Amino acid sequence: MQKFDHIDSLRGVAVLMVVLVHTGQTISNLAPDLEFATRYGQLGVQLFFLVSGFTLCLSMDSRAEKKFASTKFYIRRFFRIAPLYYVGIAWYFLVRLTQDSIQAGSPVMPERFEMSSVLANLSFIHGFVPGANNSIVPGGWSIGTEMAFYLIFPLLFLIIRKLATKGLQHLFNFFALTLAFSILVQGPATFLEMDEGPNRFMYYNLSNQIPVFITGIISFFLFKRGFLDRLPVIFALAGFIALTLLNIYLWRKNIPFSQTLVPALAGWSFVFLYVIFARFRSLNPALLRHIGQVSFSIYLVHFVFTRILGSVFNNLQQVGVSPEFILVMHFSLTAAVSYVIAIWTEKYIERPGIDYGRKLINWLDRASGAKQTSAVAFKTQ
Template sequence: MQVETKKYQYIDSLRGIAILLVILVHVQFIEGITPSISYFSPTAFQFMANGHLGVNLFFVVSAFTLMMSHQKRQYEEHANRNFFIRRFFRIAPMYYLAIVYFTFAYFVGFDFANIDWGDLPKKELILNLLFVNGFFPEYIHHYVPGGWSITVEFTFYAIFPFLFAKLKNINQFVIFTLVTLLISTIANFLLRGTSADINNFLGYYIITQLPVFSLGMLAYQLIADKEAIMKIKLSSLSVLAATILIYCYTSISYDFLYSIVFFLLLIILSRKAYKLFSNKILAAIGKVSFSLYLVHFAMMTVFNMFGCFRWVEEKITDSLSASLCFILGYICLFAVSFIISNITYRLIEVPGQNLGRKLIKKLDQQK
């Protein structure tokens, strides 16, 4: 059963919320703003730190939209080939531009990207170009800041057509979510204390994130088939609930619980698009969210290279001044990044996607 795309304009708004959260957690790394967090109350600090959950929201929304678009295109000739072409040209142009930028940033003296330039060939570069750095604990956070989420996303693309073909009803999606949680729990338990754990790999790699993607797929099934929830077997639901409890007890983080909140929000908005979560401003931000994700890291390097906010540090003397300085940093980082992202969206992302469409059309004409 298909979901009508036109009814889901709030999706861009959710992406907008996601990127606003991501930027929130990164403001603390702007030189001059960093001391402000020491004045935060535990609640304020936790709220800021939870900005990383924006990536989880991205993953839930991504899986949902992939289900929606692939459902519509599944009967295309060479549907899977076309899927990979579209996904590559959706991500690669802007990501490769980011690789070029952070290479340049290193050579002018700012190693924000944690690049190890001692080895030849440059493993980090090759792994990032192939979108496989997420399989290596020592490289998952290297080269492009935040690039770990892009390689995880690309890995999900690689297995998505298979999942789409095999999962046919709501109970199979519930079981898939159950299986991903079990695999994640076992893998993280076995890898604890290893170099993978030490390098903060377990909280990021595809095995940990796959249950989050599964929630987006499950949400699509529940929304596309309004009677689907009545078809879920009680036994499947009970085992899933028990597995979630075990996962949360043994997991390295509680991020999956927050992902369930995003899953529920997605379903709620499918019934009624509340303006708080679905409006033109958030949608405009969400439309350029991929560029914004990469550009805001780039702008942080610019701010730090030129010391744009170092003067702020001496102004931070109490919780009020700390909050005001942090808000100033947030507004400036977002505003500048948003302007540039609209430019890169039009000059890089859209032409890249158009190039993918032209390639598909050309390949179709060759048959």
Template sequence: MQAAPKVQLDFVDALRGIAIIGVLISHAQRNVEIYQAMGREALMSPWLSRYAAQGARGVQLFFVVSALTLFLSARKRSAEATPWLNFYLRRFFRIAPMFYLAFAVYCLAPAVLKGHDVPPPGTVLGTLSFTNGWNPTWLLGANDVVPGGWSIGVEMSFYIVFPLVFLALHNFPRTLAALVLLLVVDVVTWTPLLGHPPIADAQLWQRFVFIWLPNQLPIFLFGIGAYFVLFEQAGRLTSFFRNGDRLHNGCWFMLAVAILMIAPQWIDDPRAVFLYGAAFAILALSLYRQSYRWLVNAPLRHIGKISFSGYLTHFAMLQVARKVLGKLHADTHLSPDIYFLATVLLALGGTVLVSTVTYRFVEVPGQALGKRIILALEARRASPASAGSVSQ
């Protein structure tokens, strides 16, 4: 299998930065309007509330970018002696150290220091094993174990099936066919699945059907399709996005932006998430061809680099922002819109600071440990071979 060439991926970090900022914005909106961060019922301007809430689609942007980079990495490392064992080791040590630290901070520490209740064992086990997305009862209290843990469970579930996906989708036509098939199945089965919930809590069942891997898998496939367009061969699409003129590329960029601007205002159906997936794939293709400096820049790339830590720490930073604004009596002096913006700025600043530290001292050492384990296993496999050659 031919290895993929080394490519510039600054746009990938920028997209991750956009994704985590979007997620933080959506949670800031929920803090104001749902969790009454201002100490009372408060509604933001309808247009601002609607767009802010759709920042949650940053999770789907993470999925698109993840699938694209996973395929690129798997192609590059396909010549390794045990590529899939190494893949799982890299993925586990990429995710687990920071995730388990978040579990200690958000779940264990409050239980030990403040006597808070610990979620049921099934919920804790399902979350820590990254299988909470396969059982709706585990999902119910997953955010009490690690806030936002559902999306990481979906990501890890995709890692489980990734070798099969990688081997099955070895070109763009297959990826496109699989994407269309999955979209049809998900769209058609949505209503019947919601109409016959197997559990008593219909609302929980609806949430579960939305987030579980079969419903999110098309989002990953949009990222895989983008990979083939950029780094393999996808006919005229590949030629255009590698060599096309900037004017036409700008039109595609504007199409992606238009979808992202129009969808929140006109579409309420949860199945619109697939439209976001398409828009994010187009956005990735456009930024690869033309990295706009106002979008692909050093600050945003840094936020993208620390975005996994940021995803786990921004929940705490939102609470810090709430306390700071409370001390300043901002809840009584600011309008809900301005309070929301102040929350976003304070929480984002805190998230960047804290996540830069956790990235350096938790994520990087965790990834380094995974690499050392891979090298140790390779050395063990090489030793018997060397001994055999010497004895001959």
């Protein structure tokens, strides 16, 4: 499969946006506009989702005709995510066990680590379990949503690939249908005020995030037909700015269904950002690309440092250090420390997991080949 440097760069941007929102949450007295800018960083998760939809199509398109394509897809995805996520479950259990025990003055089990929630996370169904979707691993909601998307991706790929042969209008109609579905699902929660806001269960759920993934798939077929390559950069820049400003307006006004519209519009704004990064090599420096390559590890490990360093840095306001300067220091140090640790976890946890998945696929190919050989030999006897 062809490797695109700008995709790694976009992953780097995505994880730095996520680090920004979580460092910003720990700093008090930020100027309102700056505080909102840090909050906008949470849409880095939607950038991850968009890139995921796009790159999965790249992979599936090159392997679609191979035997057991869907089975191999699920094996790759599981061993790409599960090893590090399982280590994350154990790590955050120890972190919270230590914190809660210190506060209680004696060893106590962390409140949120109920067996049902742990099992939901181990089986990756926590995106559909309100009490488990974000309570075990910080930010784990996005992993549950991503894994749920993986489950239906092969079918979505086939559907959208067929629609792409009929014309672009059919692709955009499918997106509109998906967005309408999300709004319909979110409707009761919105009007009954059951689950409003960008940090609640219904917001996290795949039913609300699916338009972003669909945008990633559609953008692949736009790329494949050369549409993205022909799009003028000035138009891409204008589109990115316009959709970002519209998103800010919707978010701040908190209009009905904004929790669905904001991530969906962010997805399309990031399609324009993709075009911009694809055209300018200067936007894809080696460091940013490498941050993107280890972004999954950074995503899972940075939460510890946002909390520890946040409490330390925030105290500097008492000696006259401005909250804006504290934010810069906090973000920079958290990103740097997380990056260094992520290099290690990517090498010793992520990569071995991916290699094991590859070996399992090779074994499946050999077993299938041996079975075919035996069947042919039997027929010729």
